Amino acid sequence: MSQTSTLKQPASETARFKVYTQRDLDRIAPLTGLPKDLRFEMQVVSSVLPFRVNQYVIDELVDWDRVPEDPIYQLTFPQRGMLASEMYERMATLLRRDPGKAEVQTLARELRAELNPHPAGQMQMNIPLDDAGNRLNGLQHKYRETVLFFPSQGQTCHSYCTFCFRWAQFIGDKSLRMATTEAAALHRYLERHHEVSDLLITGGDPMVMKTKHLVAYLEPLLESRFAHVQTIRIGTKALTFWPQRFVSDEDADELIHMFERLVAAGKHLAIMAHYNHWQELRTAIARHAIARLRDIGAEIRSQGPLLAHINDHANDWARLWREQVRLGIVPYYMFVERDTGARAWFEVPLARAWEIYREAIQQVSGLGRTARGPSMSAGPGKVEIQGVTEIQGERVFVLRFVQARNPDWVQRPFFARYDEQATWLDQLQPAFGEELFFFEKEYRTMQQARDIID
Numbered sequence: 001m002s003q004t005s006t007l008k009q010p011a012s013e014t015a016r017f018k019v020y021t022q023r024d025l026d027r028i029a030p031l032t033g034l035p036k037d038l039r040f041e042m043q044v045v046s047s048v049l050p051f052r053v054n055q056y057v058i059d060e061l062v063d064w065d066r067v068p069e070d071p072i073y074q075l076t077f078p079q080r081g082m083l084a085s086e087m088y089e090r091m092a093t094l095l096r097r098d099p100g101k102a103e104v105q106t107l108a109r110e111l112r113a114e115l116n117p118h119p120a121g122q123m124q125m126n127i128p129l130d131d132a133g134n135r136l137n138g139l140q141h142k143y144r145e146t147v148l149f150f151p152s153q154g155q156t157c158h159s160y161c162t163f164c165f166r167w168a169q170f171i172g173d174k175s176l177r178m179a180t181t182e183a184a185a186l187h188r189y190l191e192r193h194h195e196v197s198d199l200l201i202t203g204g205d206p207m208v209m210k211t212k213h214l215v216a217y218l219e220p221l222l223e224s225r226f227a228h229v230q231t232i233r234i235g236t237k238a239l240t241f242w243p244q245r246f247v248s249d250e251d252a253d254e255l256i257h258m259f260e261r262l263v264a265a266g267k268h269l270a271i272m273a274h275y276n277h278w279q280e281l282r283t284a285i286a287r288h289a290i291a292r293l294r295d296i297g298a299e300i301r302s303q304g305p306l307l308a309h310i311n312d313h314a315n316d317w318a319r320l321w322r323e324q325v326r327l328g329i330v331p332y333y334m335f336v337e338r339d340t341g342a343r344a345w346f347e348v349p350l351a352r353a354w355e356i357y358r359e360a361i362q363q364v365s366g367l368g369r370t371a372r373g374p375s376m377s378a379g380p381g382k383v384e385i386q387g388v389t390e391i392q393g394e395r396v397f398v399l400r401f402v403q404a405r406n407p408d409w410v411q412r413p414f415f416a417r418y419d420e421q422a423t424w425l426d427q428l429q430p431a432f433g434e435e436l437f438f439f440e441k442e443y444r445t446m447q448q449a450r451d452i453i454d
């Protein structure tokens with residue numbers, strides 16, 4: 001165990017957990033020093049896309065001398081370019097007229113609908129059905145071994161990421177939520193699905209939940225009927241946005257003890273930590289939180305997307321992975337920014353993404369090369385860009401599934417015509433004059449099957 005109580009904590013470890021949303025844009029201290037136009041731009045963007053930031057991120061992570069280029073500022077504060085200019089102008093024009101709340105809401109809803117709120121068929125295709133054919137909201141089961149669970153108390157985050165692909169869950173539209181309050185439904189599903197070895201608790205961020213709620217979901221997994229669930233993964237950004245959760249929050253010790261019990265009972269506990277930039281690892285408390293988790297035998301794996309304006313430099317990724325390896329974190333995935341929300345501002349062409357990945361991986365030792373990517377979480381599965389090459393005079397992307405709806409698709413190399421601008425799988429064409437990628441026919445059949453059931 002870490003000697004938490006005997007270490008002197010910096011002030012931030014005990015600072016009150018203040019959070020700010022759109023309403024507060026005119027009173028966040030460092031922002032009030034910025035030009036008024038910039039704050040108006042933030043008002044416009046955050047009328048459409050969710051905004052939330054806490055005091056720790058403001059005080060300890062953002063380098064205000066480097067704003068607006070600072071990566072953490074770009075990661076948390078709304079940027080004008082996050083909306084296509086036509087959308088931006090419509091909302092800006094409305095806000096300049098000092099409109100009523102309802103008017104803003106109506107336009108916001110209209111604009112959001114254009115932003116592909118549920119990418120990769122996650123509402124239609126991933127939600128499993130119970131024996132009676134009812135949708136089990138709050139669960140997603142896309143890949144055989146792994147069930148995703150969205151606890152309803154975890155459907156928010158300590159701060160929001162500007163690029164977040166789950167943005168639709170945070171805008172208060174209940175029909176868009178994917179949560180359940182039912183631990184029982186989760187446990188019943190797991191009990192009946194022995195092919196599931198991994199439970200991934202996600203959100204939002206499950207670490208916004210009180211420990212006692214997490215216990216209700218996790219403690220029963222120690223019973224022998226769940227022996228097949230060998231891995232419990234927790235997807236979280238709290239190691240970045242609120243490391244206090246693991247160190248100094250009221251129920252932090254209770255949390256660590258619960259984790260310890262899971263590990264002692266033989267479960268693999270994997271904290272799937274979202275990291276975007278090495279700046280997130282700089283504070284003493286961030287490192288302290290990592291050390292506490294490592295001390296009790298939890299594994300920490302890191303993942304995050306490659307993003308323009310935040311981390312589209314190979315050196316930053318190499319530094320992030322090196323630091324992570326030093327702290328005992330296993331680099332896991334580099335994702336491609338998804339085709340939803342603010343992608344216009346953050347997307348990086350696939351060809352460039354692969355170059356950045358390659359240049360970064362070349363700079364680290366084998367222990368950092370566990371990071372796979374760049375990987376697209378698309379409808380059919382996670383597709384990794386393995387490289388760009390020339391085969392019989394045709395320039396192509398070499399691709400493979402690292403996860404797929406049909407496990408048989410995994411690890412078969414396939415090829416797409418090289419396209420310098422393409423940013424997502426659906427913009428790629430099969431190479432060598434083929435009509436379809438090898439999996440497409442089967443995937444369409446799967447889609448139709450789900451459309452009929454739904």
Ligand SMILES: *Cc1c(COP(=O)(O)O)cnc(C)c1O
Nearest residue numbers: 140142143146148377382402403
């Ligand atoms: C990424 C992902 C998983 C986990 O995949 P791994 O490769 O095992 O980490 C599970 N379900 C969904 C829907 C995912 O997107």
